[in-house]
Amino acid sequence: MSPAKTFGTFFLPGPTEVREEIMAAMLQPMIPHRGPQFEKLFERLQQGLRPLFKTERPVYVSSSSATGMMEAAIRAAPPGRILCLVNGAFSERFAHIASTCARDVDRYEVAWGQVHAIPQLEERLAMRKYVAITVVHSETSTGALNNVRAISDCAHRHGVLCLIDSVSGLGGAELRFDEWNLDYVLTGSQKALAIPPGLSFAVASASFVGRANGTSGRGGYFDLVEMDAYARRNQTPSTPALTLFYAMEEQAKSIAAEGLEARWARHTAMAARTQDWLAKISDETGKKLANIAPLGSQSPTVSTIRLPSDLPAETFTAEVGKRGIVVGNGYGKLKSATFRIGHMGDHTVETIERCLAACSSVLRS
Numbered sequence: 001m002s003p004a005k006t007f008g009t010f011f012l013p014g015p016t017e018v019r020e021e022i023m024a025a026m027l028q029p030m031i032p033h034r035g036p037q038f039e040k041l042f043e044r045l046q047q048g049l050r051p052l053f054k055t056e057r058p059v060y061v062s063s064s065s066a067t068g069m070m071e072a073a074i075r076a077a078p079p080g081r082i083l084c085l086v087n088g089a090f091s092e093r094f095a096h097i098a099s100t101c102a103r104d105v106d107r108y109e110v111a112w113g114q115v116h117a118i119p120q121l122e123e124r125l126a127m128r129k130y131v132a133i134t135v136v137h138s139e140t141s142t143g144a145l146n147n148v149r150a151i152s153d154c155a156h157r158h159g160v161l162c163l164i165d166s167v168s169g170l171g172g173a174e175l176r177f178d179e180w181n182l183d184y185v186l187t188g189s190q191k192a193l194a195i196p197p198g199l200s201f202a203v204a205s206a207s208f209v210g211r212a213n214g215t216s217g218r219g220g221y222f223d224l225v226e227m228d229a230y231a232r233r234n235q236t237p238s239t240p241a242l243t244l245f246y247a248m249e250e251q252a253k254s255i256a257a258e259g260l261e262a263r264w265a266r267h268t269a270m271a272a273r274t275q276d277w278l279a280k281i282s283d284e285t286g287k288k289l290a291n292i293a294p295l296g297s298q299s300p301t302v303s304t305i306r307l308p309s310d311l312p313a314e315t316f317t318a319e320v321g322k323r324g325i326v327v328g329n330g331y332g333k334l335k336s337a338t339f340r341i342g343h344m345g346d347h348t349v350e351t352i353e354r355c356l357a358a359c360s361s362v363l364r365s
């Protein structure tokens, strides 16, 4: 194995950098997935995953990327119209999935970088009958953090389910499934949880799964009712990506050792440091750089930073790359205008310093 000192060079907002210890855990041998050995593994994983969602509910583990669990949510939702809160590429994807699953969809769209306002949501929910809303917690394309607790409460005041994508939120941004009385939260393995891509996780409330049981057209592979039934037996409906289960088991131990609250605080500190750097480097170079999400609504896990118009992201990130550091281009329609720093997963204020130093060096030259 190469030495662990190589950690701290890769700052994409997904996939995120994976520690050597996690990579090593994946070298464990195959086991039968119908049998006590796997059931024990699944149970240990549950013990590691439930605290991450702050729930007593089972955590469904899907051997798919996170988009699969977005589709599972839509397919499980009772018949009726869905209101999709859109403020970036991933929230747009949620709306797109709802449409392609033949749902009637309305969009409550705000500018990329912005978050959704409760009074406006209240108005929309009062105007028309919906069964569910979709919302993205940490919009990875823009770095905006929605107040999913307030949004969920608002939905509930109108008797509407709230389906939450917390793919780049969970494990880095505060979320409390049980205490906040949430209906559905999904996440992926390759963002703030910092294991390789290929697994997704979701928790559904008992009442959401109960209602899903009566909903037809849930499909086969992404059927929450089936996932729920199998999870109760510590199994998965189809062959699990065992290697990634090993990785998650290892990572859950590290997260428990650090403490989830401490992990949230570490992410908040990384975001604050990035914001502080941004102000200083803008002053120093006279270049107009800005986080596109307003203060107070910035994700602790990802910053999306607008570049001066004469510096396309592709040029900037290539120059940063020459200094041994990977940062992300913008996403979707912001691809060239912004760059993104993923300060999530196992990164720390110390590793972020190296990233910021490389970015500074490019901006000064």
Ligand SMILES: *Cc1c(COP(=O)(O)O)cnc(C)c1O
Pocket (backbone or CB within 6 Å): 014, 065, 066, 067, 068, 090, 136, 138, 139, 140, 165, 166, 167, 168, 188, 191
């Ligand atoms: C990465 C991401 C997704 C999609 O995840 P995949 O694992 O690529 O399917 C969805 N939503 C958000 C907010 C994301 O960051």
